[in-house]
Amino acid sequence: MPTSRFSGAPSAGTAPALSLHQALAIGTPKAVSLWLDVVDDPIERADQLGDLTEAEAVRLTELLTVPEAVDLLDTLDLHTAVDALRIAPPARAGAVVAHLETDRAAELLRELDAAESERILGRVPADRAAVLRGLLRWPEDSVAAHMVPDVIAVDDSVTAGEAIQQVRDHSAKLRQDSHIGAYVFAVADDGRLRGVVSFRELVLADEGTLVDDLCTHEVVSVTALTDQEEAARLLVRHRLLALPVVDDADHLLGVLTADDAADIVGEETTEDAERQGGSQPLDVPYLRASPFLLWRKRIVWLLVLFVAEMYTGNVMKAFEDELDAVVALAFFIPLLIGTGGNTGTQITTTLIRAMATENVRMRDVGRVVVKELSAGSFVAIAMAGAGFVRAWMLGVEVQVMVTIALSLAAIILWSSLIASVIPLVLKKLRVDPAVVSGPMIATLVDGTGLLIYFWIAKLTLPELAGL
Amino acid sequence: MPTSRFSGAPSAGTAPALSLHQALAIGTPKAVSLWLDVVDDPIERADQLGDLTEAEAVRLTELLTVPEAVDLLDTLDLHTAVDALRIAPPARAGAVVAHLETDRAAELLRELDAAESERILGRVPADRAAVLRGLLRWPEDSVAAHMVPDVIAVDDSVTAGEAIQQVRDHSAKLRQDSHIGAYVFAVADDGRLRGVVSFRELVLADEGTLVDDLCTHEVVSVTALTDQEEAARLLVRHRLLALPVVDDADHLLGVLTADDAADIVGEETTEDAERQGGSQPLDVPYLRASPFLLWRKRIVWLLVLFVAEMYTGNVMKAFEDELDAVVALAFFIPLLIGTGGNTGTQITTTLIRAMATENVRMRDVGRVVVKELSAGSFVAIAMAGAGFVRAWMLGVEVQVMVTIALSLAAIILWSSLIASVIPLVLKKLRVDPAVVSGPMIATLVDGTGLLIYFWIAKLTLPELAGL
Numbered sequence: 001m002p003t004s005r006f007s008g009a010p011s012a013g014t015a016p017a018l019s020l021h022q023a024l025a026i027g028t029p030k031a032v033s034l035w036l037d038v039v040d041d042p043i044e045r046a047d048q049l050g051d052l053t054e055a056e057a058v059r060l061t062e063l064l065t066v067p068e069a070v071d072l073l074d075t076l077d078l079h080t081a082v083d084a085l086r087i088a089p090p091a092r093a094g095a096v097v098a099h100l101e102t103d104r105a106a107e108l109l110r111e112l113d114a115a116e117s118e119r120i121l122g123r124v125p126a127d128r129a130a131v132l133r134g135l136l137r138w139p140e141d142s143v144a145a146h147m148v149p150d151v152i153a154v155d156d157s158v159t160a161g162e163a164i165q166q167v168r169d170h171s172a173k174l175r176q177d178s179h180i181g182a183y184v185f186a187v188a189d190d191g192r193l194r195g196v197v198s199f200r201e202l203v204l205a206d207e208g209t210l211v212d213d214l215c216t217h218e219v220v221s222v223t224a225l226t227d228q229e230e231a232a233r234l235l236v237r238h239r240l241l242a243l244p245v246v247d248d249a250d251h252l253l254g255v256l257t258a259d260d261a262a263d264i265v266g267e268e269t270t271e272d273a274e275r276q277g278g279s280q281p282l283d284v285p286y287l288r289a290s291p292f293l294l295w296r297k298r299i300v301w302l303l304v305l306f307v308a309e310m311y312t313g314n315v316m317k318a319f320e321d322e323l324d325a326v327v328a329l330a331f332f333i334p335l336l337i338g339t340g341g342n343t344g345t346q347i348t349t350t351l352i353r354a355m356a357t358e359n360v361r362m363r364d365v366g367r368v369v370v371k372e373l374s375a376g377s378f379v380a381i382a383m384a385g386a387g388f389v390r391a392w393m394l395g396v397e398v399q400v401m402v403t404i405a406l407s408l409a410a411i412i413l414w415s416s417l418i419a420s421v422i423p424l425v426l427k428k429l430r431v432d433p434a435v436v437s438g439p440m441i442a443t444l445v446d447g448t449g450l451l452i453y454f455w456i457a458k459l460t461l462p463e464l465a466g467l
Numbered sequence: 468m469p470t471s472r473f474s475g476a477p478s479a480g481t482a483p484a485l486s487l488h489q490a491l492a493i494g495t496p497k498a499v500s501l502w503l504d505v506v507d508d509p510i511e512r513a514d515q516l517g518d519l520t521e522a523e524a525v526r527l528t529e530l531l532t533v534p535e536a537v538d539l540l541d542t543l544d545l546h547t548a549v550d551a552l553r554i555a556p557p558a559r560a561g562a563v564v565a566h567l568e569t570d571r572a573a574e575l576l577r578e579l580d581a582a583e584s585e586r587i588l589g590r591v592p593a594d595r596a597a598v599l600r601g602l603l604r605w606p607e608d609s610v611a612a613h614m615v616p617d618v619i620a621v622d623d624s625v626t627a628g629e630a631i632q633q634v635r636d637h638s639a640k641l642r643q644d645s646h647i648g649a650y651v652f653a654v655a656d657d658g659r660l661r662g663v664v665s666f667r668e669l670v671l672a673d674e675g676t677l678v679d680d681l682c683t684h685e686v687v688s689v690t691a692l693t694d695q696e697e698a699a700r701l702l703v704r705h706r707l708l709a710l711p712v713v714d715d716a717d718h719l720l721g722v723l724t725a726d727d728a729a730d731i732v733g734e735e736t737t738e739d740a741e742r743q744g745g746s747q748p749l750d751v752p753y754l755r756a757s758p759f760l761l762w763r764k765r766i767v768w769l770l771v772l773f774v775a776e777m778y779t780g781n782v783m784k785a786f787e788d789e790l791d792a793v794v795a796l797a798f799f800i801p802l803l804i805g806t807g808g809n810t811g812t813q814i815t816t817t818l819i820r821a822m823a824t825e826n827v828r829m830r831d832v833g834r835v836v837v838k839e840l841s842a843g844s845f846v847a848i849a850m851a852g853a854g855f856v857r858a859w860m861l862g863v864e865v866q867v868m869v870t871i872a873l874s875l876a877a878i879i880l881w882s883s884l885i886a887s888v889i890p891l892v893l894k895k896l897r898v899d900p901a902v903v904s905g906p907m908i909a910t911l912v913d914g915t916g917l918l919i920y921f922w923i924a925k926l927t928l929p930e931l932a933g934l
Contacts, residue, residue, distance in 0.1 A: 037685075040685070040687075042704050042705070043704075074706060075704060075705055075706070101706075104706070164670070167667075167671070168671055182649045182708065199666055199667050199670070200634075200666050203631070203666070203670050204634070204635055218504075218507070220507075232729070233733075235726065235729070236726060236729045236730055236733065237509050237510075237542060238509070238542055239541060239542070239568075239571070239726045239727075240726060241649060241708055241724070241725060241726060257708070257725070258708060258724070258725030258726045258728075258729060259702065259703060259706045259707060259708060259725045259728075260706075261725075261726075261729050262699070262702070262703045262725060262728050262729035262732055263703055265729055265732055265733050265736075266700075266703060266732050266736070266824065269732075269733070269736045269740075270820050270824065272740075273736075273739075273740060273743065273816055273817075273820045274816060274817055274820065276740065276743065276744070276816060276905075277743070277812050277813050277814075277815065277816025277817060277905060278809055278812055278813050278816075278905075279813040279816075279817065282817065285821070286817060286818065286820075286821035286827055287821070287827060287831060287834065287835075289838075290838075291838050291839075291841035291842035291844075291845065292842075292845065294817075294838065294839075294842035295842045295845040295846055295849075298810075298813045298842070298846060299845075299846060299849055301809075301813070302806065302809055302810065302813070302846065302849075302850060303849070303850075303853060305805070305806070305809050306802070306806055306850065306853055306854075306857075309801065309802050309805045309806065310802060310857055312801035312802055312805070313798045313799060313801075313802055313857065313861055314861075316797055316798040316800075316801070317798050317861065320794060323794065323797060324794060327787060327790065327791060330783055330790060330797050330800075331780045331783040331784050332780060333783075333797075333800060333801065334776065334779035334780075334783070334800065334801075334804055334913050334914075334917065335773070335776050335777060335779055335780060337801055337805075338772070338776045338779070338804075338909065338910060338913055339769065339772070339773055339776065341808075341906070341909065342745055342768075342769055342772050342906040342909075342910075343765075343769065345744050345745055345904075345905060345906050346744050346745050346746040346765050346768070346769070346906075347744075348744065349740055349741060349743060349744025349745075349746075350740075350741055350744060350746065350749065350753060350761075351753065353737050353740045353741065353753075354752070354753035354754070357733065357737065360753055360754060361510075364754060367754065371756075371757075371758050371761065372758075372761070374758035375758035375759075375761035375762045375765070377758075378758065378759065378762040378766075379762055379765060379766060379769065382762075382766055382769075382770070383769060383770075383773065386770060386773055387773075390773075390777055390780065394780055394781075394784065437812075438744060438745075438812060438905045438906070439808070439809040439812050439813075439905070442805065442808065442809075442909070443805060443809075446801050446805055447801075450801065
């Protein structure tokens with residue numbers, strides 16, 4: 001059988017040789033099996049599954065063998081996989097869940113409500129169901145909820161040869177997860193984690209060598225309730241293939257594997273990006289989000305920002321006389337507040353990302369503010385020059401040119417200050433700084449920027465002196 | 468020795484028991500060694516290294532044993548590690564590079580200029596230097612530049628027992644990378660990749676079983692020049708611990724490991740996030756970026772957006788008479804264009820993220836636009852209502868209330884259209900859609916939104932009929 005190879009070029013536009021519709025129309029297990037061979041890209045598979053009618057989807061669950069269903073559920077995106085599980089007859093779903101990798105099975109069951117999940121777990125062998133129920137009890141954001149509980153642990157006092165025999169004995173009971181094959185963990189008599197050795201080193205070592213001598217004893221581990229994202233970043237930072245999860249007494253509970261860590265990093269970043277853009281995280285793949293869901297995730301922040309932005313109207317109204325006296329002042333309003341918003345957005349996105357990847361911590365507040373105000377000063381000087389030129393191009397009087405240049409500089413410095421301070425203050429208050437979006441900073445700068453503008457205008461323009 | 472355990476609570480604020488300054492003041496290898504034991508958080512280590520004088524840093528490279536230096540370089544962030552390599556005496560740097568994991572060594576050398584890198588490679592054993600030079604030749608964005616070239620490959624026609632012996636024989640020559648221990652690859656006579664089996668399955672199988680029977684033959688692989696990000700996402704999607712990299716004739720060149728994939732996903736996302744915020748990617752950790760660098764990465768886009776935003780001034784000037792006639796129109800300008808910008812920012816960030824994670828492809832254009840215009844219609848209705856209420860609160864005449872409501876709705880629909888179409892058009896033109904930032908969409912909407920506003924005002928307000 002040929003290996004499936006993905007080249008650098010996107011394959012967009014080429015229709016697959018066999019569609020799932022066609023395979024189901026043929027209606028034999030062999031046709032569905034052939035479709036799985038032909039269409040091996042998970043996204044393409046999910047796409048075609050999404051187009052099925054409910055009747056077709058049920059028919060599909062009947063035609064797939066259990067290993068095929070396991071393979072399919074393993075690679076599909078979470079939401080498509082959960083839908084597939086929901087639609088399958090419970091006995092069928094139970095058989096598949098029993099054979100899925102443990103962390104994946106728990107991930108899928110977690111998306112179902114308790115009744116649905118129990119209906120399926122009732123059809124899963126009791127010991128396996130117990131393991132899965134155990135995982136489902138951990139909070140969703142904790143690393144324990146995402147760990148593989150079936151780890152290979154051996155006594156730290158045995159030899160390499162004895163350890164391999166222990167692994168062999170365990171293996172009959174253990175799940176055939178390729179994910180857990182990388183490391184063997186050594187535990188002391190009292191069950192505490194003592195060290196780690198790669199399975200390969202264990203096998204290649206002299207049989208009589210003590211496991212304790214082969215092990216690395218400086219094991220990086222996390223406790224069960226550690227935030228999943230923090231654990232994932234720790235794994236990446238230490239370049240591990242699996243990160244052991246322990247309880248408070250240092251007993252080994254399971255491992256977080258590197259592929260799951262990559263998944264967690266990706267998901268958390270998507271949520272952060274959506275928040276940065278000023279909406280609530282979608283939580284479902286974009287193409288599956290209905291217009292109504294998009295509306296619901298966006299309208300709250302739009303209304304909050306709208307209300308926050310409303311006082312720009314009051315500011316404008318308060319300076320109505322000034323606007324009347326020098327109507328040219330109005331020309332520059334969008335430009336001034338737009339530039340202020342852009343400056344702030346640049347700073348918060350860079351800063352929040354840096355905080356998420358933990359380069360920036362609370363004690364760095366001073367450095368951050370000094371750095372941003374220094375950079376902001378350079379920006380202010382350059383943009384003041386640009387503003388002066390622009391005002392000159394519009395043919396306004398010299399005092400207005402000066403007003404524009406000074407206002408731009410002041411608004412940029414003000415925007416730099418609040419854009420760098422607010423995320424750090426939120427972090428101090430233990431609120432995720434990722435809630436600060438570009439639109440939020442832009443809105444804050446709009447109204448306050450107008451105030452700065454009109455104040456500077458009153459100080460600079462003789463026409464406004466008496467108003 | 469106790470295991471080092473990271474708990475969920477951040478340890479901010481607690482000073483380490485021994486600082487690197489103190490260890491270097493003591494000035495013995497033992498003091499530095501103790502510091503490595505006490506301070507095991509890579510970020511904390513990088514922080515303290517960043518505070519060293521050059522003389523202290525050189526002293527440190529002399530005090531560390533090679534294994535300690537390898538351990539340190541392995542976990543430090545890229546830039547700190549490269550600086551450390553640059554400052555170390557070449558013989559010392561060569562010894563450390565020779566012992567680093569291959570992909571990590573290549574990653575560090577890539578950051579040096581050719582002369583620096585060759586000075587170090589000259590001190591590395593010839594065969595190892597050749598492997599590293601080979602990796603450095605691949606383009607930086609290709610998966611091949613990030614692969615581990617030392618893979619374990621065996622003949623597909625041998626038995627499990629013979630395969631383990633082959634691995635044992637190879638292992639003397641292979642690097643002691645724990646990263647490559649997870650899989651064994653089977654290759655045919657002609658060198659083509661044929662299948663993959665986990666090392667653990669191989670060891671636990673009956674000795675006489677043919678490797679070919681143990682292998683999974685549907686191997687997901689990528690060609691050498693595949694984009695690193697695409698390869699990383701493929702690995703995550705297929706839940707692999709290592710993704711084989713092959714040449715055009717399907718010969719195995721190396722593997723991308725899951726921890727590197729997680730790293731790539733994280734880095735690429737940081738770059739995207741920075742672009743989304745309207746600046747160029749920093750390419751260095753935030754705290755190491757000088758104010759001047761921040762200025763340089765930000766000022767280009769600020770000026771581009773400033774120039775693009777300039778025509779809002781022309782629009783305002785063109786409608787000077789209208790503004791003079793109904794000065795209340797000016798009150799709503801920041802609110803209207805701000806809301807338009809917010810709507811657009813919400814859409815592009817969600818959409819661009821979805822495109823990066825490959826949920827959305829070119830052929831989905833129609834679905835995306837229909838979805839966004841539907842969601843945009845709901846948003847437009849809700850915000851038109853909010854706008855009407857706000858206008859009423861400011862005590863303006865009824866026709867102005869109607870103008871505000873209609874303009875808000877029209878600007879939101881217009882913003883939804885361009886925010887959803889532009890990223891897709893860029894993708895079609897093979898430009899990375901991540902260059903479309905929130906500020907860019909906001910800027911586009913500001914000027915065009917003003918035009919829409921004034922046109923609607925002219926149609927609605929009898930006072931403006933003659934102008």
